[in-house]
Amino acid sequence: MNLATDIWAKVLELMQPDMTTTTIHTWFDDATAVALEEDRFVLYSPTRFKRDIIATRYVPFIQKALHELFSTDFDVVVLTEGELDTYQQPAKSSFLPGTEEYTFERFVVGSSNKFAHAAARAVADNPGHSYNPLFIYGESGLGKTHLLYAIAHTIHNNHPDYKVVYIKGDTFTNELIQAIREGRNSEFREKYRGADVFLMDDVQFIAGRDSTQEEMFHTFNTLYELKKQIVFTSDRPPKEMLRLEDRLKTRFEWGLLADIQPPDYETRMAIIKNKAIRMGVELPEFLLQLIAENITANVRQIEGTVNKIMAYQDLMGDLVDKETVVRAVKDMFKEKSDIVPTAEVIIDEVCKFYNIEPVVLKGQGRAKDISMARQIAMYLIRRMTNLSLKEIGKEFEGRDHTTVLHSIERIEDLSKNDPEKAEIIKDITANINIRYE
Numbered sequence: 001m002n003l004a005t006d007i008w009a010k011v012l013e014l015m016q017p018d019m020t021t022t023t024i025h026t027w028f029d030d031a032t033a034v035a036l037e038e039d040r041f042v043l044y045s046p047t048r049f050k051r052d053i054i055a056t057r058y059v060p061f062i063q064k065a066l067h068e069l070f071s072t073d074f075d076v077v078v079l080t081e082g083e084l085d086t087y088q089q090p091a092k093s094s095f096l097p098g099t100e101e102y103t104f105e106r107f108v109v110g111s112s113n114k115f116a117h118a119a120a121r122a123v124a125d126n127p128g129h130s131y132n133p134l135f136i137y138g139e140s141g142l143g144k145t146h147l148l149y150a151i152a153h154t155i156h157n158n159h160p161d162y163k164v165v166y167i168k169g170d171t172f173t174n175e176l177i178q179a180i181r182e183g184r185n186s187e188f189r190e191k192y193r194g195a196d197v198f199l200m201d202d203v204q205f206i207a208g209r210d211s212t213q214e215e216m217f218h219t220f221n222t223l224y225e226l227k228k229q230i231v232f233t234s235d236r237p238p239k240e241m242l243r244l245e246d247r248l249k250t251r252f253e254w255g256l257l258a259d260i261q262p263p264d265y266e267t268r269m270a271i272i273k274n275k276a277i278r279m280g281v282e283l284p285e286f287l288l289q290l291i292a293e294n295i296t297a298n299v300r301q302i303e304g305t306v307n308k309i310m311a312y313q314d315l316m317g318d319l320v321d322k323e324t325v326v327r328a329v330k331d332m333f334k335e336k337s338d339i340v341p342t343a344e345v346i347i348d349e350v351c352k353f354y355n356i357e358p359v360v361l362k363g364q365g366r367a368k369d370i371s372m373a374r375q376i377a378m379y380l381i382r383r384m385t386n387l388s389l390k391e392i393g394k395e396f397e398g399r400d401h402t403t404v405l406h407s408i409e410r411i412e413d414l415s416k417n418d419p420e421k422a423e424i425i426k427d428i429t430a431n432i433n434i435r436y437e
């Protein structure tokens with residue numbers, strides 16, 4: 001048995017309510033599954049006559065069942081005698097090996113990501129001519145990189161001659177520094193300004209760095225004038241990138257801004273189902289619900305949990321009873337410290353660390369240690385809770401959201417460049433997490 005055969009058995013089962021048993025026997029008894037591809041399901045039916053009937057009458061039912069299983073759309077192809085030999089699996093995109101799975105077909109669409117998905121598709125189908133630049137933003141783990149790779153694969157497949165360049169914001173910065181140091185500026189320029197499609201992930205990392213922003217500005221202008229497609233992803237919209245030069249901010253907003261929100265309950269269910277079935281397992285409804293109810297913030301965590309459950313089932317076999325599984329899953333949630341701490345607890349732990357009173361931390365004092373502690377508290381609240389910048393400001397005597405953002409960006413910088421501060425942040429985070437164990 002392979003995955004395609006398993007899926008075909010499930011499809012037949014799901015079609016039962018829609019047709020009589022005789023219909024199923026007549027048309028499908030000798031049909032077999034050939035392949036489950038990225039976005040196509042390939043069937044084989046031994047006679048031309050039956051093939052034509054299936055293709056004209058039953059494909060929509062098969063598609064409906066596939067959608068029920070995967071929550072994504074599939075084409076259905078039915079082959080018959082003589083056609084099997086010439087059938088070939090489509091070649092997978094060779095753009096960036098290891099990223100082949102990040103396709104549009106595997107992206108589950110729900111209300112939280114519908115807009116970003118549609119914009120990415122439009123850009124992939126018509127590079128340089130729909131939205132330029134496309135700027136996708138949202139919190140970590142919600143599928144921004146997935147969409148960026150999907151754009152890259154689609155364009156690479158449709159236009160193998162296009163030079164598609166994918167680069168992360170921080171890699172761009174590092175490469176530039178190295179190129180300047182080694183006197184290879186023109187090589188660097190050529191590489192990026194010569195792209196047909198320029199995809200930059202996590203563009204927020206170029207903010208605050210003068211030479212990078214200067215280079216980005218010229219790269220952008222060259223590509224834009226040549227009508228080359230530009231796509232950025234970021235954890236925040238351009239206007240919240242405070243240390244980004246204005247001339248870049250405005251350019252990033254020239255095209256289309258598309259945000260991705262955390263998935264709602266239905267989308268979470270669909271993502272879990274899709275993930276499980278791709279791994280060849282069907283999870284019982286109660287497990288689907290349990291995960292969807294408990295893991296809410298982030299698709300990466302959802303995937304991690306499904307993987308763990310698979311591993312658990314592998315170890316324990318299919319015979320584990322419901323209570324045991326529920327207990328194990330709940331333990332997993334705890335382990336992953338999915339419990340979101342409150343702002344109060346975070347403030348409390350920062351105060352303990354710096355040995356100051358919460359009123360002082362929240363107040364207006366400007367002593368060096370106090371303002372550092374305050375900024376760390378804001379940073380940790382942003383990172384560990386779902387509070388918005390405005391809501392965080394309220395915790396600190398109504399400071400406005402730009403002040404909060406400044407503090408967060410400062411600590412983000414320090415946590416990268418100052419090992420001692422990074423250590424402090426790690427310690428406080430651990431202290432906060434311990435409170436929830």
Ligand SMILES: Nc1ncnc2c1ncn2[C@@H]1O[C@H](COP(=O)(O)OP(=O)(O)OP(=O)(O)O)[C@@H](O)[C@H]1O
Pocket residue numbers: 102106107108109113138139140141142143144145146147235271299300303
């Ligand atoms: N709608 C979706 N359907 C299927 N898988 C998804 C979806 N959204 C996210 N994922 C999966 O979740 C994981 C995290 O997504 P991704 O890496 O694209 O997030 P991101 O927004 O780029 O995060 P970061 O900012 O941390 O880089 C990936 O494995 C991705 O395939």
